[in-house]
Amino acid sequence: MLAPITHILGLTTIVRERMLPVSGKTVVRLNQKVSATDVVAVAEYAREHVLIDVSRNLGISQDAADQLIRCKVGDRLSQDMVVAQARGVMPRTVRVPRDGKVVAVGGGQVLMEVGETRLELHAGIPGMVVNIIPDRGVVIQTVGALIQGVWGNGHADTGLMLPLAEGPDTVLTPNQMDVSLRGSIILGCICQDPDTLRTAAELPVRGLILASMSPELIPLALQVRFPIVVLDGFGTQPMNSAAYKLLITNAKREVTLSAEHYDRYSGNRPEVIIPLPVTDQPAEPRNIEAFAPNQQVRVRRSPYAGVFGTLVDLKPGLTTLPSGLRALAADVKLENGELIVVPLVNLEVVG
């Protein structure tokens, strides 16, 4: 059976595609080194449109209005410029309400793009540009530690990671945070209190790495401007041992949080990336594996949610679980030596 995979790796090659949502232009070169906050591509796009109904404004037919319209597609018009003027002794005019670009003319109307905005696409991870996708974006490659999470609030940033957690099940509280943490990325573990997020926002911090978070905090977590990456789930789950060890080992290093929303179809998911110097480039992580003995696995659901173990054996046929459901299952040896039976659909391979 195919296994879902979560990457928690001490050293790997990370390759990520960064794409503009609309057509634009890339502003970096092939093989250029970039930091996470560097702009790699830009696009100009209009946030709004304005429809100028010349026919209606002048009280004439659409055909007559078309004859009077003075602009064409592609023209850039400034506010108050005349787009059409009626004939007569006291000619009435139709003016442009806002600066913009004409995108369509016809049927006695003019459609304009207005409120043009410059969209900047940031690299998101530090590394080297290994591919340029014309007009759309780039592919960036870096080497370092990679820890994938399960939930992100949509932001990204880079900073020095400072651990506040004394263990994988420490609850992060507001009084642990002071001004010395300003501009850093905090490694907490469990977050249950909205004041913790508010205090982090007031400092402000550059990011928060959590094991789990109360689901009631989701609306607030989506409002704050710094990235939050949740690694294990919702509720009060402690941090998985592999991620905790890896993060503690890399304390005070520069880390990048890419707290993307988890999108199962594109494969985008929240990640913690810790760039590391290497002499030999490690291999890219495997993305497709079938369940097999000796794999390191993480249990996804209670009663062992978040716990790591080694897949010992795939059980033949269907196994009856304590819930009474029957499913394909595996024997898993936990880190404390306990042997448990877990349905395969409640397992993911970690590696």
Add this chain to the structure above:
Amino acid sequence: MPASLIENDSLLAIDVGTATTRALLFDVVEGSYRFIASGQAPTTAEAPMKDVGEGVRMAIETLQTVTGQNLLDTDGRLIMPVQPDGQGVDSVAATISAGPALRTVIVGLLEEVSLTSARQLAETTYTSIVETLDMNDRRPQDEQIDSVIRARPDLVIITGGTDEGASNSVQKALEAIGLTCYLMPAEKRPAVLFAGNQELTEDVRSSLGKLAGKLRFSPNVRPSLDTEDLSPASKTLAELVPDIRKEQLKGVGELDSWSGGHLLPSAYGMGRIIRFLSQMYSKGILGVDVGASATVVAAGFTGEHSVSVYPQFGVGEHVAGLLRYISLEHIMRWLLLDIAPDKVRDYLYQQALYPTSIPATKEDLAISQALAREVLRLSLKAATSSFPPNEKSLRHDLLPVFEMILAGGSPITSAPTFGQSLLLLLDAIQPVGVSTVVLDQNNLLSLLGVAAEKNNLIPVQVLESNAFVNLATVVSPIASASYGAPVVRARLIPDSGNEVKVDVKHGNLEILPLPANQMAQLALQPARRVDIGFGPGRSGAMRVVGGVLGVVIDARGRPLVLPEDPTRRRELIKKWLWTVGG
């Protein structure tokens, strides 16, 4: 032997669900079609595979292992038709429910008329309505255009105008949608279905023909103000959905070509089989499916049918969003174990993170079944507005009488005992009168609906086989009695075996044993003003067939009122569960 058996023997039916892809083989055994075996694999629409074809091949490979019959060649290509050495299949039927709900904009004239029809049409398949435009929309047209662009629609459904009726307002809406399409990048333009005033067909073609991603026409959903006919439009929409999916999900195109261009949404297949069955029965037929992507309700009444698809009530990725519609207490009231509210909330969010995972503990199972009851209850409540208006209920706040209830979906069919499946269904649906409750444990319904197009003998003969589990014949009296008052006297006279008599009191659940497939005469004598479907206080008798749980008399009341006190409520739920076998 009927000609269709000779012409087209074996059929491979494939359903690509959100979590699981199933491959099922139907073939002729002793002159009748039978469900032979199934194979399943995780659906591979999501990353890293991003190709539903991989999951389909893996499901077929599992099927091959079970049957020992090769269906794929060494290159993974389907062998069709059957070869002289017996390898391969003769035809393929396929359904799909995988993929994110289609972001849909509905356009109509009046909220109460065409927009309501557009909404109901959208609900016949896997859509999420992200924007609406109607005649009373006071926003300037440019604001409407920006709003639709921001909604990033996959699909636009345009209704409005009775045939030979209003056209100016519809044309204005067409203009807005046309400009919207024009402003979007070509590869992101939505498909458009026009189901409005038929006189505007050519106008629509000239306005949107070159701008829409795809353009389809169907007969008007509101040919006149007081007539609504969704059926032709829902068929066109069902055919359009796979075309949209082909652009979104790799492998859908190949599956469609295997099925001869007849790939359809799973919910449409389910609706079709429910309609088919409703032509064979005098009372209503209800089909329900609680899935990861959506909960589907299909109801058929002597050939008329409705299908309603509720992605917001699916038990997968979006399950946490359920709390926008109900409070946690609505779910917790169905729990038979004492579980803290925080745990229930965490369960919902954890389930949303891992939609394919299953409950491993008794606590998680209790939450999962409570959740299934609530999503099914919500879906039925919403779906009743789509039922044909002339289908009267025995009481205005209750469902119409359904002669047969067919239920599918993992939380129901995978329950550890048949008793748990039945109690879940009775609690959520709360049927009235006399119903046969059937479990679609092999998830055949939607595929049979699609297979019917290939070969209309298949659904008939498979339904008559043992591919479905007849849970019970359920008698649900409607009574306004006090707890413990006698409501119905039942007498079960099996064709072979001893007669059973029971006086059922209000608030109780009783089982009259009748082995599966054994026939019996059931005589029911309700108390005064108690209605079992024959009219208040009127007795009746009928032939019934035994299910795995025999004949069940559910006298717990309609609607079912649960005790306020949590401890008493849990004790009662445990008692009911014990009655149906635990």
